[in-house]
Amino acid sequence: MDTNKGAPAGAQNKGQNHSLFEQPRKAASGIVYSGAVAAMLIFSLVYAVTLALVAQALGMTTAQLQQTQACRYISYLVSDAAFLAVIAAFVKIYKEGPKQFGFCAFRPRYAVLALLLAFGTLFSLNWVNTGLAALLERFGYTVPAADLPSLEGAGFFGVLLVVALLPAFFEETLLRGIVLSGIKDCGTVAVCLLSGLLFAVLHMNPVQTVYQFICGCLFALIAVRSGSVIPSMIAHFANNAVILLDAKFLFFTNLSGTPLYILCALSAAALLAVLAWLAFFDKSNARKKEGAVKPFLVPAAVGLAVGALVWAVNLASGFGG
Template structure:
């Protein structure tokens, strides 16, 4: 059997490798870029109070709603276009273990970002649970759907998976705005991007991202002096 054909067969049987991509139209990205700020501004204006956590909840909630509106015209093709497909348990476990190790290594490289400290400092009880819900659940789901779902899907269809991997990872890191935070999440951004590329699915990255954020927020909330 020729070497190239053998390689293709090996990759097709490997649950960690899926190089197929579904084209996501550019108008979906444009719609998101137009709708997200409008919803965000409206939500911010309507907020009864503007604590850091409430503003973050409104921000990520607006992003999630804008994304749903942007892909709504795709109908039943929307989940597949965003990379929401089942891949089995092995890629998910691999993603979680890799993320845990990488996150621990990154956490040793620098102090806690100021933005995270401001949100998690001095909270307890119900506030702690609310923080976990926003930063440990809503934030990672929204970020994965936007950066490795919408943006990655469009870039992969418009150019290729390598371009999608690099640009979506850089955009994910840049979106954290604070220089220290950007540097700390950049390795995770490339790791999540690689998982998206190799599995063809958002499921491993969403699960790993949720667990990573939950552990990070819990540690910052309950273990910080």
């Protein structure tokens, strides 16, 4: 994940250059993020309009059409299609290959650490989501239900593809791949915190904001340490996949008492162990702050502002209905 390789002449990030135009690769990361937010909203709008027109033509309500299996699948693919368009545009315009933004070999131990990270975050931090949801509900908030396609039979594998695998691939390619490779000289701590913020805002989900921020930070840390985006994809996919497995089999939802406490304790121990190792013992690709954040934040501010606005609208709509 070399920030300089493949960049046009003069694009190399230098600590003393703070201008947007003196650090075009860093600015490109900000543009990519804002582009992803914009593309996601545009694709969602096009899908909503198309859905309304098709429903009218079929003599159905939009709500009825949305409940069909085909539309449930498509609704999950809209964001992926938007991210694919942005990634493809970046590759075409900036002439970077996958290896330059993180698709490279890594030590096998990082795959194990990625799985432990997913196990650690999912079970020991599940209370973050449930606790925040409970708090909001006390003030009249209605937590939106996830309209998953059918998990019955072979349908589970289709859901695994569109809800777990594809989002992990595209979101990690975008955030821990293209974006992170342009801002690594901001320092490991800053990069992880920025990545958490970008990840949380991109999802625009009030209930999951804190959990997604933490996951974004941790995914960035393992991407930095491994020098590859693939371990963060493994962690992201594993997280999504276990949630789907629980939705189908309810192995975690139905857990209570001592077994639940043991699982959460083991999960917390795994999370703390992996975090301690990556933060304090594994110094691979460690970077001190060398470059300015501003060349990234200026173009990324549009995406952050729009994402935050949609987040606020989603929060308000939860109280309104």
